[in-house]
Amino acid sequence: MTKKMTAAIIGGGVIGGGWAARFLLNGWDVRIFDPDLQAQRKIGEVLGNARHALPMLYDYAMPEEGALSFHDTVAETVEGADWIQESVPERLDIKHKVYAEIQSVCAEDAIIGSSTSGYKPSELQQGAARPGQIMVCHPFNPVYILPLIEMVGTEMSDPALLDRASELLTSVGLYPLRVRKEIDAHIADRFLEAVWREALWLIKDGIATTEEIDNAIRYGFGIRWAQMGLFETYRVAGGEAGMKHFIDQFGPCLQWPWTKLMDVPELTDELAQMIADQSDDQSGHLTIRQLERKRDGNLIAMMRSLKQQGNASGRLLNEHEKTLRxxxxxxxxxxxxxxxxxxxxxxxxxxxxxxxxxxxxxxxxxxxxxxxxxxxxxxxxxxxxxxxxxxxxxxxxxxxxxxxxxxxxxxxxxxxxxxxxxxxxxxxxxxxxxxxxxxxxxxxxxxxxxxxxxxxxxxxxxxxxxxxxx
The missing domain is CATH 3.10.129.10 (Hotdog Thioesterase)
Structure with a gap:
């Protein structure tokens, strides 16, 4: 008989709730700790969206849901858990305090993953009773649909634990990307930050609005990136001669003054208000839950198309689906x-x-x-x-x-x-x-x-x- 798996979620915000949904809908028992008095309501709403969305990715029924429970202490939440996911605020002192509470109770072979988007694992491991037990497992929202998990360890990380973490993430339909060396903001957020900075300048200089920038992404390179990534897209752009031709042809562009990425605009109150107003004009007529449902439907339709083609995230869905048959x-x-x-x-x-x-x-x-x-x-x-x-x-x-x-x-x-x-x-x-x-x-x-x-x-x-x- 297969062992019943248990996940402990420390911090039940948007990301923690998404982690809870991913594990729960794949048959794991899930325990949650969050001092927010509204945590149960908020996570319940995230679960409602997840229950609507995630099963539509697959052509077979998902496993029977695990048991969901809320707890008053970190210790009660993590005791006996196989996977412990920390998604508390991005403050190192808070994270260190939480790890101390976790490691005073949890099993020595339990996996402690952090959803941090900025801290390196070596920073998380500082002062820990068992540093090698803590690793970065950085997800992307919504966690219950998007498969990428940036997984980062250090020289102190237990290789066997990293391997087991990869296997468990894969078993619930996720894609663990093992980052070779720790670096601030890992891999994906460094790209996002670069695009974000350029977008701020385009708005500040009056060249484009928030909606126009979003249209440039979603109607153009965003779709290409979704199914082929960056380098494979450019390889195709090189034609029959391939990547070398592309680099030879477009490499000189890197010397042109196209970007202000090395010069970041000051995010003044005026610029922040301009962005907020434009965003309200763009989608303020929809509630956040309506936007989430719209987002989920778009992602489902796109990923199912990729599934039919057997490419990118669609190939991952096909492999996971075999385990559901x-x-x-x-x-x-x-x-x-x-x-x-x-x-x-x-x-x-x-x-x-x-x-x-x-x-x-x-x-x-x-x-x-x-x-x-x-x-x-x-x-x-x-x-x-x-x-x-x-x-x-x-x-x-x-x-x-x-x-x-x-x-x-x-x-x-x-x-x-x-x-x-x-x-x-x-x-x-x-x-x-x-x-x-x-x-x-x-x-x-x-x-x-x-x-x-x-x-x-x-x-x-x-x-x-x-x-x-x-």
Whole structure:
């Protein structure tokens, strides 16, 4: 039996709440300490968004949620925890005090990660009882969707603990980027800070507004960076000659006076108010929760597109999704699929479009095929089942974020024929949303014509059909 994992979250703000959601929705028990009297409400709202968003990334149901609890002391929170994530304010004296409390109680092999965006791990480890236990694990908001974790240790860090931390982060769908040497602000925030400084000058000099700068990013290089990063993007820009040509062509630009990055504008009250006013004009009509929901939907749609292409964060999702795929259990009917409807499956009417019903029933049929032995290896060897006819009935609306189940009976299974009757139900109340009568024939992928299935597959199909006739 797999050990139940426990995460302790010290500091339940935006980042701490995101960490809590990431662990909780991946089946971990989560304990939280935060002296803020509004902590439970705030974390509850973050969890509400996470429960809506994260399951839509995957084509299989997430694990059953772990247990969530709030505690009055750091000691009570961290005792027995496997992972301890510190997300307290960016003050070194506060962090050192928290680490002393944590290490007086926690297990010696527990991982203590810090969400710090600025401090180096050597600074965090100063004066600690067990310095090698503390490491930087810097996430990006929202932690429950974005996978990058900048992971930084020191020469005092326990290599085995760093390796285990990487494995655990990967197990909950995150991408631990091992930073080779500690440096102020790590890697990603140094890029962000450079862009931020340049943006401040563009606003101060009246060249662009906050909205215009955001448009330059989201309609241009931001999308390129999301799927290819910086250097791979520039390699493509070099054409057939590649990166060397790009450097030869654009390298001289580095000597041109294009940037003021070495000269930072003073962030005066006037400039701060100008930025705030422009930002209010840009998106002040939306609440922070509405903006978060909008952000989450955009990220989900983009990352699912990358998932279909098997690139960047989409490749990571595909690997994590393999660990979520359940083994189909025999039953009458069979529970052939459980999943959440993603936001990119809806149309202008706000409900799931017709084509996606076909995809859900097709996915359910593939699970049945795998159950009878016509799995990926079988297909790779040149044999499969092709759908030749479907009859779908749409009985009720289905919306983004809804969890659904498909219940399947094999109503015909003899020779080349395989027929399935699917019912798609809303998971929370069992209401039937749609049905599909799907008729398939066994084919050779070499000739693209019908042929008899392998004897062991034929036998399992016939047995399943007989069981479902009862």
């Amino acid at each position: 359940p083994e189909l259990q025999e039953g009458n009917p069979m529970l052939s699929l459980r999943r959440t409807i993603p936001v990119d499956w809806t149309d202008a009417n706000g409900h799931m479009n017709e084509g996606r019903y076909g995809q859900i029933f097709s996915d359910a049929a593939e699970e049945v095929m795998a159950f009878v032995g016509a799995d990926d290896d079988y297909v790779a060897n040149g044999l499969s089942y092709f759908t030749v006819e479907t009859t779908t009935k749409y009985l009720a609306e289905t919306h983004a974020g809804e969890a659904v189940e498909v219940h399947t009976r094999v109503t015909e299974g003899k020779g080349k024929k395989l027929r399935c009757m699917h019912e798609m139900r809303r998971a929370k109340d069992g209401e039937i949303l749609a049905t599909c009568d799907q008729f398939m024939l066994h084919v050779s992928l070499e000739t693209r014509r019908t042929c008899d299935p392998a004897p062991e597959v034929a036998a399992r199909v016939e047995a399943l059909a007989a069981a479902h006739q009862e």
